[in-house]
Amino acid sequence: MPKIIEYPKGNFKNSLDLAEAVSSLGGSCDRESCAHKMGLKMSGAFGTKIGTTAKYELITTEKGKLQITELYKLIKNAYNDVERKKFETEAFLKPEVFNKLYDRFKGSELPVGMLSKLLIREYDVEEKQAVPVSKYFIDGLQYLNLLDGNNNLLDYNKSLEVEDDYAEIEDENDLPIKSNYSSPYLPEKPTAQILHIENKNNTTNRVEAETTDFIVHIMGPGIDSQIVIKEEEDLLIVDAMLKKVKKKLQ
Template sequence: MAGNDNGATAETQTADDKKRFRSEIGFPYSDLESAVELAQTINDRAGSSCEAEELAVWMGQTASGGTFRTRLGAAKMFGLIDTGQGRATLTQLGRDVLANSANAASGRITAFLNVELFKAMYDQFKGHALPPPPAIERHVVELGVSPKQKERARQTFIKSADYAGFIDAATGRFVKPGIVPRDEPPLEKREEDKRRDKGSGDGNEPPGLHPFVQGLLRELPKAGELWPEEKRKLWLDTAASIFKMIYRDQPVGTEGLPWQKEDFTK
């Protein structure tokens, strides 16, 4: 009986050892920047999809080599590519991170959080400064990374977080970066455009004004500002000329206002 107990214990220990050295949470062995480079190679050389063997050659690697398979697996884990039947195909997220717009920054954020380990670390430390490397390694092990892989997990985590903008440059805190659309003008510019569109009055002028009248209104200084009499007279003379050009006079010998003479039964 004792022998059987010892045998069972030994088998349990062996199973526990195997479990202990196998990571139970997903993380890439290559960082996000390397994954984006792989996606960029597909885009530049093939558009959206290519044979894995072709991709390996373009990247100066071999399709069966560990380096290429590591980078390919990382790009898939980040959600930048799909693989199957010997091909690598860009996903919509993969196209987004290559775009020359705010989609690229937003795509990097999404890709970073697609990784199970990185999302768990973000949930644990968001808003706070990340701990020193030894403490990070302890945390990733607690989350399910094999002790043998803790250093690699920590390295790809830090590099990917930095590349995706999760480490604030001013404070060093671990926080999701804000996204400002590239084609959205700064707030000051938008306010300036609004003032220009509304004129320099109070912005309550009625719609449908002739462009010449809008131009006149834009020349008006703000209430309380200095406006020399000579310039006021020039503005009034200009206004009189514009009004004479764009508005009609009442016909001589008629009574009432022009719109009172309209026949609304027609």
């Protein structure tokens, strides 16, 4: 495998914040103005933040000026959360080392415990930087919801397909009484059970309090449901319901 010298030396979320600062200053500014906007001092550490943000291709640094990229404009002006996540993931994977790590481990367990050693031996990351760089990679995956509780690195294309499907839910009744949703991202037979309660005074369909399952109860205008959660992936259905509530509040 060819050695990779370039790698981010900062957190992806912090880079998004720096790009936002440049955007708020008209999309182009000098370093001093950006530092002032972020409440930071001009220093070597701030220069590293700029370099890292450029590696994510959120800004350019030509002729001493910081300028947001077309990719960051897509993130900032995304039509919805699903599209924003798509563009943010594209930016996060711009650094070659992160892109190669993602391609190597997507769909399988990320070797979190030995990731820093892997970076040193196979990606030419400096030994003193290996632990921070591995943390930046893991932090970015967690920010983008691409790393599950078992450290499995998810395929973001498939996860976006699922989010897109659930984002289309306009009516609670579009969700089945017992889910049979099939997706490469979800288990073949999801276990989430959605109990619709037509009359809030009628507790016949409600799950007993003594159950060993986790239960989320969402009640409001047009909604009165209990969602029984048996597996981590079932939380996607909860997210879909909450997005419906959020849309009604806007």
